[in-house]
Amino acid sequence: MDLENTLYLDLPAGRVVIELRPDLAPKHVARIKELAREGFYDGLAFHRVIEGFMAQGGDPRGDGTGGSGKKLPAEFSAEPHVRGTCSMARAMDPNSADSQFFICFADARFLDRQYTVWGKVVDGMEHVDAIKRGQGRNGEVRDPDKIVTLRVAADAQAA
Helix, strand or coil, X not given: CCHXXXXXXXXXXXXXXXXXXXXXCHHHHHHHHHHHHHCCCCCCXXXXXXXXXXXXXXXXXXXXXXXXXXXXXCCCCCCCCCCCEEXXXXXXXXXXXXXXXXXXXXXXXXXXXXXXEEEEEEECHHHHHCCCCCECCCCECCCCCECCEEEEHHHHHHC
């Protein structure tokens, strides 16, 4: 395992291990690692969680409108959105991804080539499955589960 390209996403239910894909999305991977190293994601909510689809987090405002303030250019690829895929959320503008991301609970191939895939859950998907689901069509979550910590594995190993 390449610890420099692995994330440890600690959730209330346990640790999720994410293999980063700099081969697919080098700018997104670099930015996520930078934010993780700053502790940006720690304590942020999974504010939008839709059963059978995905869990979305990474918004400091917690309502889907916030970010880190740095937009990223799209790095779309042919990599499929399947169970465990980690991809960037964005607005209508393809180059509007910032800090928000989602993890697919199930295959979502209709998203292929329209969102930037940057990683895949390789261990602990059961902890992703345990994230509290939202209500309604948009999946807003009341009293949402939060990220305990998100760390680059190389840093976590050194600590």
